[in-house]
Amino acid sequence: MKITIDHLNVDVEGRKSVLDAARESGIYIPSLCDHPRLVPFSGCRLCVIEVRGRRGVVPACGTYAEDGMVVVTSSPSLQKMRLQILDLILSEHPSACLICREKETCEDHKSTIRKVGEVTGCVLCPNNGRCDLQTVVEHLKPDNLHFPALYRDQEIHRKDPFFERNENLCILCGRCVRICHEVRGASTLAFVNRGSQTVIGTALGRPLLDSGCQFCGACVDVCPTGALTEKTVKYETLPDEKKATICGFCSQGCELTIHVKQGRIQASVPAENGPVNRGQACVRGRFLVRDAVHHPRRVLKPLVRKNGRLEETGWDEALGLVARRFAATAPRDIAVFGSAQDPCEDLFILRKFAREGLKTPNLSGVEAFSAPARLLEAAAEQDIAPPLNGRISDIAKSRVILLFGNCPPMVGLEIHQAVKNGARLIVVGGKESPSIRCASAWLKIPGGKEFDLLTGLSKILAGDGHPQNGSGPKGEAEFKKHLQEFKIADAVASSGLPEEKLHRLVQLLEKRRPAAFLFNATFAEGPGGKANIVALWNLALQNQALFIPLGLESNVRGALEIAAHFRDGAPSAREIGRSILGGAFKALYVCGHLPRMERSPAEFMVVQDSYLGDAGEFADVILPATTFVESEGTFVNMEGRLQKFSPAIAPSGEARPGWRIICDLAGTMGLPGFAYEAASAVFEAMAKTVPAFRGLNGLERKAETFVQEPAKESRAFAVRTPSAEEAAPLYEHDPDRYKGLAMSRDIKSLNIVRGHK
């Protein structure tokens, strides 16, 4: 459709506010309460415009473009109106600096006055220089303020972790309230009182810690003023530069903007147009990158155990020692345990080194104990090929969602969106989490008992109808035969749900399509895990549901693809993992986190990590690796999305990227084939050999690149009996762990959040 904005003809696609349409065509309309992700609020009234044929003025943010609409956004009378409105806003906002005659020279004299308790003007405000209100003032240029400035004199809320709330600076645009409610589903912040007494607060004025706050910082990021500010940034001036990266804390791969100040991280903020996160993040990505990267537990120099104690040393000595010990150990006595939080380049080089350099088949890694790994295992046994590149954004389109266990936060946001659009969420198992709040039901079925429930649902869903020959997916007849033999009573007994409830669940599935089934490692691990997966897969097939295994670590998917390529006749990664813990090997090279052990698992253990973690207790050598913020590389997120990142800051201490450490070690050992110059060269090599990456270009960050999936017919029921399995899961995944750093233990603020009940 076409509209006219100030004599400019503008093409508008889809449902769009006049404000958005103007923004896109480069026309600035002063606005404070509007935010692209939020439902219009039209409270500040700065965006008033005239629309031909309508009486008076209307807000541009809450007026939707209609074909042929003619609007005026700027005229003397509109500017005057805006000035009068701004005048009112500034009457309750510390505005001394805005009309101060010494504004220009102030910059030179204010070096320390920033550290005051109360903000009385812009130069003392943490938001100075990044403030939407300042932008509006600069545009409207009031020459005088007609009201005396009133200081609200509200107590500043400082007790919660991460950020402060200063209602004295608040202009009541409600962006924080709306993002918290509309996008995060937390509804922690709300308007309290009314009229001029209105403030932003929590229920009964309780701390955020008691009010369901996710500490995602979304409110801080949308606040146009300094009312909500991150504590650590409060006393700092603007960052020197901003760099993009991909968060390395979990499998979703949120894009973050790292604010760098004097070579250190000042803050990490979710990127507005990050393809996965669209301006959102979780507490880890938003508030912990700085603390994690600059953590006192970082290993800054190689450490070597001497007389029982780890001592700092140079790279040459450390690598020399490792090279000598590995050379003196028989290949079959060496095992390698990879991380799923390292970039593809590191993972590729590690496995190449193990197979081609050390010539050992003993490879394992964290990824082997993930939900997608279990799915792949089950799929191989059943000869099915489940799709792995399910999109997170498709979850929001579902009308019913079955979630087994907990989900990562961005997935949680999509679920919340779906529920807002009318979907029903059923959570099975898992711990208390934000998603529980929007669930229609939380079935606390004993872990490992999901199989009977799911098969029961399948049976009811299938009805009594006999399979029609040839029409359904492969294996349908056999599957139905299984179902006929299955007794609903077993589902009732093991789930503890009455039969009637099972029928209601099936009705939900039948009535509401599309469905999405999501499951995490807890559902997939343990003796019943594979059977669970098989049963859920079959139900998904019956119901044409989106089927998504929820990996946890940032590069689980990349690690699985790379590991599969190097598998070639080697024993299973899960067995090797168990053997490592059982002390079956003489020498170990460990990158990924191993569960806590009682005694050293090997005679000689090398740990490549960024932190001195639990594994340090028994390590003979620790090689300091960079974190994702300091390195170049690629992650493959849970959707199969290939995301490249570049270093935002220089490596801490003498830390080196993982791939380089191994290449250096290989060089020290005199092994050929590891002379890579850069991460990009490693990626190129990988793209030539690892099937999933074939033909991909890791260097260019194209908008959407996905690793390839096996192009196999995936519509087949799983009808074979899953193979017998280990008793207990190897360990419980901790979403708050980054390499050797247990953030919920080692970072105080997160400790407070997680420990708070």
Add this chain to the structure above:
Amino acid sequence: METKVLTKGFELDHLFRIGVYLDQGGYRAVKKALTEWKPEQVLDEVKKANLRGRGGAGFPAGLKWSFVPQKTDKAKYLCVNADEGEPGTFKDRYIMAHDPHLLIEGIILAAYAVGIHTAYIYIRGEYELIARRLEGAIGDAYAKGYLGKNILGVGFDLDLYVHRGAGAYICGEETGLLESLEGKRGNPRLKPPFPASVGLFQSPTVINNVETLANVPFIVLNGAAWFLERGSPKDGGTRIFGVSGAVNKPGIYELPVGTSLREIIFDHAGGLKPGRTLKAVIPGGMSSPVFKADEVDVKMDCDCVAAAGSMLGSGAIIVIDDRTPILDVLSKVAKFYAHESCGQCTPCRLGTSWIHKIVKRMAAGKGRADDVDGLIRLSANIKGRTLCPLGDAAALPVLAIAKKFKAELQTALKGSA
């Protein structure tokens, strides 16, 4: 001609009991409409009757109903506005307390006309006893089959609930009411979309005042022509005027729409107390701009009062005599709106608050020379720029008082200086 229609039965004891109500011929309109008329006929008759909203805006009820889409896969709702929050207004309470079944009958007819199966009465929190009485009446209506499933066996269903407010003027504004009814903070909504298309629970919704709906049974029984005869051609029927202030006989007066304001004050409400003269009248609830003593020869129908520069609003007439300083009136007005602004939009939240601050300082004898002009400027800056009509409701009376009584206010300022 007998002018009392709505209030006719008020003298009867226990009219609120369904037995008494039925003895008086109650629920005849429902029987007639449901068994003899198609829904469209009810709608047409109400349209022809030019029944204007009694809640404040005077919007034609039939027209409002016709905006609701006939075919929709969503539920439709009727919300009865019984918030009665406009200062000076006390008419709906009489209807609900004395004749709750009349309201229920009106609700059934409106619901039948629009194809609605769920209705809510949103009642002012303070009306606790009345709410209980309504609930009792609703229970009786269910028991007699006028509510619930398959009403009168014609296959029409209607459920009716009472919801009590918690004391906010903004919840009388129709969209604030919807938010509140949904269990949220009573902030108004941006319009468009209008409730007729996106209302309660995102569904098409009709919102009508109690008195508006109470007229519907009479229109159905007696026809539009009869109704129009009783009022003005474009504003039919009678209205319950609530007269308060400096008159001898304050109270409610049901009179034909179009009765002159002077007649209401001096004939029906008994005129002013001995020795006092008329100074000003607020004709339609506190939100309506004030009339000076020489402006009271106005016919009380929506269009005439609007033409005279004010509004008929809720028909609440507040009479002010010569002994009342206009600054006192202004203080009340200013305080009320500063207290009741929801706080969502800047001009209203801060504008009403500054108006209140200035008026307070005037009342305390600390006014400044340009304060009256300041009030005029401030209220002009609120007018037409706010999210919901409360802003206008706050600005217009201040503007009118400050302009029409500028001299008196200026004198008050000088007196204090």
